[in-house]
Amino acid sequence: MDYEEDLNAPVWDELGDKKEEPQNELSNSFNNLSTGDNAIQADEAIVASEDVGVVLADGKIEWRSEDYGTPLKESLLEQLAPQEGTLSEFQVAKGEPEIASPTKDEPLFSGSTYLPLVGDEEVNSVNADPNTTATTNGNRSSGKPQVLFKSARIRRRPLSNSELTGQKITQAKIADPLGEIKKEEEFVDESLEEQEPHERRTSRSNTILEQVNEPLFKLSPKKSGNVRSNDVEEVAATDEQSNGKISETDKKLIKFNIEVTDPVKVGELTSAHVEYTVVAESDLIEGKIARVNRRYTDFRWLYRQLQSNHWGMIIPPPPEKQTVGRFKQDFIENRRFQMERMLSRIANTFELQDDQDFIMFLTSSTFSQTAKKREQATGSAASNDNNDLSEIHISEIELLGAEDAAAVIKNGGIDGESQKRFMSLSFSSLPKYSEADEFFGEQSQNAEILDEKLRQLDKSLELVDSERNELASVTEEFSKTIESLAALEVTKKSSDLLTSFAETHRRIKESLERGSLQEALTLGATLDEYIRLLASLKAIFNQRAKLGQYLVIVESELTKKHVQWDKLQNSSNQGNNDKASSTRNEVAILQRRFDLIKKSWQEVGYQIKKQVTLFETEKIKDFRNSMEIYLESAIEAQKEAIELWETFYQINL
């Protein structure tokens, strides 16, 4: 297929050559248009001829009207928007025909932290009232949720309280006649967030709900004093804070206390599985404490879901799958321990601890349904769980937004879609993505090496462990035969000696067993965990590579479309007008995709770098800790052994 690659190559080269000149020419005007958005790329500059601008503006307006498809929300936005200072900027951008605006939306709002909130709202409203499910779904499919919560986020000054509340309550009432009563019972998460005002008061709908739920808060014992009276001020304060810095997050880790206990075998034959009780205690949880039953697959789901929610984050991994001997006591205990570690690791990671799916996992009593809904909403494909923890799935919804994702998925995914088109044009293969930043190659190689070493070490330790157990069991046998020798009672003295000799050996055996258990729990557990963490680390490299792959595909498509469009433009044939405008649309869509992917790609790259350094320091700390515990316990075991022999010596010899 070299031939195809050759075909592609010149296109790239041309692109590269072109880059230089138009960028200079256009950068000024472009900058004017883009209102200081610095995320604009050279490639955009090519597109940014004036004609394109006009065309794109049309396209954009189309989207917009689609975006605000739900009349409720649109009107709400109209009401709120004009009063908001920051938004005016946005509106200027929106009003003017301007290509960069889709891009411009992104840097402000597409941070992975915000996305889940949209889902939050959706799921919650689904929870709240089954009757409105259809409507919400409609919102989700057509809606452009970023815009909605964006407005809330940017609002600099709170609206006058009464007005706002009044409006919102009416909104809620219209949307959900049964809501008030139901919500009082069910809005578990929301009230919690109210307790942690800094955490996630970002979505506008959340604010609505807070307002709606106000009476409920007053009942909450925790808030009793200040919140009741200062509720509004607090909201204001939060808004101001979030205004000051978009990505500002409160750096305080909320304490979690999670236990996985009581493994119980459930079901018969084919449906048999083990259910564990997950008890979580934290301020992030409604009622402070939650107790739910979860099975292993649910933990896998959580891993995949978090992976999809937080690109570039190393997600604490669940234990490996195992088909045989799933109901053995040792295995279950080991798994329980590993899963507990996983949850507490998640809970101790700042970015993950308030993830709504995590909270849902800890609290929801209707987990399987909610999980499915969440999975659909985010396109995480979390239940299509690959055995290999490092395999990843990039959610089109997260990447491109719900509406475009639907189109992409219909055509068989980003790569599938392009493949189809390529096939019709030529027999081209997919363009190859090569990582430009050495860091990633190097790091992923390091991870491979470390993984190999750890695996070997783990295997070695396992062998040591099994041999130690073997030794313990033969020592037991040994001690038994000594005992039978003692039972001969050849002489009183020899018999006594042999009896206590046997006894000492039995004690030694116990000590050996404890030692191997200790070893498994300290070094063994750490090794095992790090092997899986490495898989999780590899997963984020895979995410980056996958995004890069998409990026390359979309980029090559985009150039092709450009060429096509240019041709149509030049021919200026009357009959080509329709074709031209559809091509123009396609270019616009592709451009948007390209920008989104590029953005994610860069963000993931940035996140990975952060995570890798964090991982390194964590690794050293964890290893050192388990080394120390291992060493200390080995020393203690050693002292015990000496003591046993010393005692034996003194008493009998």
Added chain:
Amino acid sequence: MDRKYRLVVKVTGLERVGPIGNKRENPTVVFDVSSNVPTFRKSNHTKVQKCADEFRQLFKYLNGALQESFIPALPPTFTNFGINSNDDYAKTVANFQQWFDRVCENPLVVRNEEMAFFIESDFNTYSPTNSFKLPASGLKRKTLKQLSPPYDEVVELAEFRPQVKALHWGSQEVQSKLMKVCRARKILAQEQNTFGQRFATLNDTQVLYKKFGKILTATGDINSVMATLDYATLYDGLEWIVKDTYVVKEALTNRHLVMRELVQAQQLSKTRQENARKLRAKRDISPLKVDEALRQLKVATQDENELTDKLQRITKNMTHEREHWLQWYENILSSTIKEYTMRKIEYERKKLTLLERVRTDVRRADSNGGLSRLGRKSTNPSTNTSQSTEGDTWTGEHRQRTQVQVDKVAHTEFDKTLGTTETLKNDTTSLDARHAARMLGLPTF
């Protein structure tokens, strides 16, 4: 018991020469002899050399000829320390010394002329000049052993044989189990070794991992040494017990055979007597027949009397020697276990020293370690060894040791490979008064 005659043997050395098989199986024992037994040509012999094969010949003869005694089994000719080690030399010499001591305690042996022949013959030329006859041997012996033992009015000896037999099998069982334990320990040592090595390569840049890995490797090595020592102490000790119980058991079997012979002889003399009485009652007696019958009766009675005497002698001597033997068994068992235990303690202590050596490094790696993980103030790991002349830090028991003993456990065979040049904090140099007093005042245990 009269100790008119005495034979004193002092084993002075051991030579292993020739091919490897010969070195192991047939070493030459060098010893001095002093005796007042008239069978000896002179009272003192120095540097007598006898190889193990000659010992075996002597033993075979003594065991066959002196059916009244439990002749001590020969000690193993090599130990599991490995034939080149000093431990092996000392142990084998000591074993042969012990054998001589036991043998020379037995007046029957001392007075036996073969003993003199053995000592006074030239090196490597001894073979028994007298012959002996076992009550039964080969297939006959095997068959007779299957029969139930004859009635024995001496309860002690009647019970002794099954007991010794059980002891024989029991010890063998223990040996085989011990072998398993040692093998398991060796494999464990091997795995610990590889684990340590892999740990050392985990991170090339950090010395800590390397050091930790090396310590792990060294503890693995210690385990391997311990396996060898277990083998050399307990296994070899049991080996002697196994051999000796076999000899005792066979001697007791011989007694049974003699008893059986006696029963037969009694029956024979009875029938002969019957025969003679019948002849006397008959009228037409030929004087030839009468003579024949009387002669047979006489022979039978004499045989019976001889056997009765022999059995009495055997029974008496064995009852006496049984006590001796039990004493010996008790002693050797306890000394074997003692040796085993002491080695165990020594090497477990060495392991502890090794582990504690890396302790400070691990703790120093970050300040959040140690007690601070439990929310306590991180204290400096002050003393890094818990074993010193003051005793052990972990026990309230007062154990005083000499500096020599402490030094012994403070250094291991693997110190060189560890590459830790730092000497331990046990300063042997500062010899204050208290220290010196302790060193002088305490004997080694």
